[in-house]
Amino acid sequence: MLTEQKEKIKDIVTKSQVYKSIFRRGFGDTPRNRALAILGNVFLHLHPPYVMRHALKFTHSWCMGGITFLLFIVLCFTGVFLCFYYHPDKINAYRDMKYFEYDVPFGVVLRNMHRWAAHLMVITVWLHMTRVFMTGAYKPPREFNWAVGVILLVLTLLLSFTGYLLPDDQLGFWAVTVGTNMARATPLLGHEGPFGEQLGATAYNDIRFALLGGSVVGGNALLRAYVWHCVAMPVTAIIFLAVHFWRTRKDGGTAGPL
Amino acid sequence: MWHNIWIIASKPDNIPIVGMLVLVLFFGFLSFWLAFKNDRIRRAAAVRPKPESGKAKRDAVDVIDIMYPESEQGLPKKVSCWPHLVKLEFICAIAVMALLMFWSIPIDAPLEEPSDPTLTPNPSKAPWYFLGLQDMLVYFDPWIAGVLLPTFIIVGLMVIPYIDVNPKGNGYYTFAERPFAILTYWFGFFVLWVLEIVIGTFCRGPGWMFFWPGQEWDPHRVVAEVNINWNEFLANITGVTTLKTETAGLLLGIITILTYFGLGMLIPYLWLKKRSAPIIDQLGLIRYSVVGFFFWTMMALSIKIVLRLAFSIKYILVTPWFNI
Known part of the structure; x- marks a missing residue:
């Protein structure tokens, strides 16, 4: 009696117009349904319906590319929540860190997770690169995708670097000061670099000034780091990620011996 | 320690x-x-x-x-992506999320004092x-x-x-x-x-300054470093004092760098040619030069490190505009 009713309810739900408009396939374990599960879902559609068996082996792929992407998603989510509370100016930035520590619900875990995921992502990107190198997966036809991957590696490091300044504490301030002081020495474009002085570069018009929006790491640098970190670079990274994934598929998926 | x-x-x-x-x-x-x-x-x-x-x-x-x-x-x-690959990705994602959670709860992200441009920490380190x-x-x-x-x-x-x-x-x-x-x-x-x-x-x-692992980081440690340039180093061993002049340093530096890259390109080329290795023809001139340039530039880093640590050599090439 009860099972009969259950079946009936299930029937009503799965045959309703609403349900069928959302889920296009049945539950039967058929090759067609398996393919549709991938093809009919915009997120899973990153995958092809079928993959080479070797691509599933942990020892072959180390899962590092996927973990990197997962960490990128984690960083986007935690980053959005951090953005709700954070003000990129000299007066508020450090106070907001204390605000996270003492006031914001789960604020500490939120900030911790953002930082550790960022550090972890730097490591997994390097391991992903190492795996791709060791399996020779950059060889034809995947040369271009390797170059895209190098750009993504650089973007990862720059994202992490711009985020370093945002708490506006001694650690971030001096790390970014040390980092951006290098820009002074850029050949031609920095005022302390080779031929920079001869070309009229000063501390107030060289490339470091452009990066910091000033001659010291101050309020403008904080705002610039914030805009790079939260808008410009994530968007750039997403565009390159799209190309990276697309080319991975077009070039034949995870490299294996064929 | x-x-x-x-x-x-x-x-x-x-x-x-x-x-x-x-x-x-x-x-x-x-x-x-x-x-x-x-x-x-x-x-x-x-x-x-x-x-x-x-x-x-x-x-x-x-x-x-x-x-x-x-x-x-x-x-x-070939295997179907659903469920074989999607399942693995899901398990992997859960494992990573669990790790991240267990890492984020007990260990707090560092937060030092508010930034102060007048207070330089020693050492100041990049990320x-x-x-x-x-x-x-x-x-x-x-x-x-x-x-x-x-x-x-x-x-x-x-x-x-x-x-x-x-x-x-x-x-x-x-x-x-x-x-x-x-x-x-x-x-x-x-x-x-x-x-x-x-x-x-x-x-x-x-x-x-370099401290061995376990050595106390003494902020008052003084190490007398007497770094000399390549031409002065050569002048000291050969006893030819004219090598110490600026012009000699400039010329010697240029000659040393050109010789380094020149020999670096030439010796492997001749060695591979002698063994008639097919790699030379496969690479061609442009690829061979690019490989040589990047390889020997990378090696130059370690050579410079050794030269500095063993012989206290500061610069190889000294010019009025830049030093290498």
Whole structure:
């Protein structure tokens, strides 16, 4: 009696117009349904319906590319929540860190997770690169995708670097000061670099000034780091990620011996 | 002694560095172990008698041997992504999220005092992933360590697929088929990047001076460094005092660098030509020069480090505008 009713309810739900408009396939374990599960879902559609068996082996792929992407998603989510509370100016930035520590619900875990995921992502990107190198997966036809991957590696490091300044504490301030002081020495474009002085570069018009929006790491640098970190670079990274994934598929998926 | 190491290693921001070292060593050993295993299998397959039909390609046979244990060799080559791959991704994602949670709850992200431009910490360190570059500042001027080398690293990485003409080892672990590529990669990645980060974290104390692990970071330590330039060094050993002049230094520097790259290009070329290695024709002039340039530039880093540590040599080339 009860099972009969259950079946009936299930029937009503799965045959309703609403349900069928959302889920296009049945539950039967058929090759067609398996393919549709991938093809009919915009997120899973990153995958092809079928993959080479070797691509599933942990020892072959180390899962590092996927973990990197997962960490990128984690960083986007935690980053959005951090953005709700954070003000990129000299007066508020450090106070907001204390605000996270003492006031914001789960604020500490939120900030911790953002930082550790960022550090972890730097490591997994390097391991992903190492795996791709060791399996020779950059060889034809995947040369271009390797170059895209190098750009993504650089973007990862720059994202992490711009985020370093945002708490506006001694650690971030001096790390970014040390980092951006290098820009002074850029050949031609920095005022302390080779031929920079001869070309009229000063501390107030060289490339470091452009990066910091000033001659010291101050309020403008904080705002610039914030805009790079939260808008410009994530968007750039997403565009390159799209190309990276697309080319991975077009070039034949995870490299294996064929 | 262990106390000092523990203080540095247990800093929240240094935990990732310890983790990185463990992970890089683990996956490094894994990749080499797989590579050597595959090489053994391929060597064994090479001496095996050909299949009687004679149609099966030798390479295809070897490759299946490498990738799958015998019990799996009869299975279809392709599997459906749903559920096989999606399931693995899901498990992997849960594992990583769990790790991240357990890491984020007990260990707080560092937060020091509010930034103060008038209070410089000693040592001031760049973010840990750039410590290799910061450590290069000891051996090179900032325009090389901070601008030129990063550019070379990025461009050098990007050109790898275009200069590696070896068609073997595409898609599987192997060492025997591409020893030069793999050794070069590990020298650059592990020795020059990862180890430099570890040195920058654990061995660079106040004043960016070198401290052995466990040695107390004494901010008042004074090390008398008497660094001399290459031409002065040569003048000292040969006794020719004219070498100490600026002009001599300039000329000597240019000659040394040109000779270094010139011989670096020429000797491998002649050696490979003598053995009539096909790689010379496969590479062509442009690719060969690019390989040579990046390879010897990378080697120059380690040579400069040795020259500085062993002979206190500061610059190879001194000009009024820049020094190398």
